[in-house]
Amino acid sequence: MGGSQTRDASGSQSRDYGGSQSRDRSSSASRSSDAFSGVGNGAGARQQSSRGGASRGGGGRRRRGGCEETIQMRVLVALLIMVAATQAACSRSVQQKDFASAEEAAQALVAAAQSDDTRALLEVLGQEAEPVVGSGDPVQDKNSRQRFLQAYATAHALDTSVEGVTTLEVGTDKWPFPFPIVQRDGRWRFDSTAGVEEIVNRRVGANELATIQSCLAFVDAEREYYVRNAQQDSLLHFAQKLVSTEGQKDGLYWPTAGDEEPSPLGEGFAQARSEGYFEEGITKATPYHGYVYRLLKAQGPNAAGGAYDYMVRDKMLGGFALIASPAEYGSTGVMTFVVNHDGVVFSKDLGPDTAKAALSIEAFDPDQSWTREAAIE
Incomplete structure (x- = not known):
């Protein structure tokens, strides 16, 4: 040398x-690896999702399959606090609700986030969301929830550009809520499986x-x-x-x-x-x-x-x-x-x-x- x-x-x-x-x-x-940079950073969320989906072999937000459910849920625990409304997991199983329209589903999510009611959140998002309705940090949970609600109050819309899927977008930057709303048998509900997958994509993308x-x-x-x-x-x-x-x-x-x-x-x-x-x-x-x-x-x-x-x-x-x-x-x-x-x-x-x-x-x-x-x- x-x-x-x-x-x-x-x-x-x-x-x-x-x-x-x-x-x-x-x-x-x-900062870029902070899971809660999502609300207020719509472009960043999309970039993270695209990066993570591509790295994991799925090409983006709508990919299904890939990681095992245990890995998905472990990541979900860390990342879905922005919709957490309480500080304890619900000990009883709940039946996920469906709705007459995507608009009604979105309104139910907001009401559940405002209520500080674990069961209400699980009824909207599904039983799979049970491990993530609280982060263990009640102050962080409250602040994250408030950011989501404030963004929703400022602006919100339903994106229907993907056939059969509706995405709730909040804030002036159109931050996409990770759980899509899908129609099944004429009724609408949040797709927990796709939501988990999307959050994994965002986590991987943000980290990379x-x-x-x-x-x-x-x-x-x-x-x-x-x-x-x-x-x-x-x-x-x-x-x-x-x-x-x-x-x-x-x-x-x-x-x-x-x-x-x-x-x-x-x-x-x-x-x-x-x-x-x-x-x-x-x-x-x-x-x-x-x-x-x-x-x-x-x-x-x-x-x-x-x-x-x-x-x-x-x-x-x-x-x-x-x-x-x-x-x-x-x-x-x-x-x-x-x-x-x-x-x-x-x-x-x-x-x-x-x-x-x-x-x-x-x-x-x-x-x-x-x-x-x-x-x-």
Whole structure:
């Protein structure tokens, strides 16, 4: 590995990609994976649904089948709080109601959301929704429900563009309620199965889009770390870890106070740390919004510049790379992502055994089977 490769890895443009841009990117990644960004972000919900449906092989919101019901319901627990109206699950089974029209079904949903009545919600959405009528956080439940009701009061409409399916859209941005209203035997009801599938799609899509941004933020941060040389090392190098050793600045993040310049990963990463992510000393990787991250210290023959190690004399001089894989394949994500110092993110579906396959990857080496997703311009 020659010196020119080291200089190219840091990039003469590294100053342009560091600082506030990397911090903004990491912060955005955190927000984009928030399940409750839905109401008030109709375009985002559609983008997440499209991304998730495509990754899971269904091409969008109306896909059925795929993940097993147990996975669907586990994801649903995390994501359908915006329609939750109470703080406890209903212990008795209920019979789902049907309605004379789609309009009547939508009105019943709103009435149930206003009522703080678990049984009323289950009668509208169906027994499958029982695990999700409360998040365990009554304040969050109330706020989420109020956002939905406020959006409905501002504007609402029924989208009938898909034959046989009616979608309730709320707010000025036309946020689509995930449970479609369908007609059966001349009556209308919410389709719980399709609603579960849609929420899984949105969850996967949100996580994957957020992970792409996190990968780009990592590149920004590594470039900034190299240029700043916060430890005043005699040999410029890249960080070998995300979180610095306590009292040092040997990683991409370290705590700061007052007017001190933020670390390369910045405030967004600090917020993630405060939520319990990326804690120092934890040997088992902790998923961050559905994905597990790991640094790579070499690249293979398919990478620009060919195969070589990034490590020289215990310092990461030749470049840097990252791999991000879904914590639960099919539930929190489908695609595995890789990026290196060139700033191009690639993705690939490693299949149901993704966890094992991702761990076997020791170098950045995307061949033709990987898809280019995004790049730092």
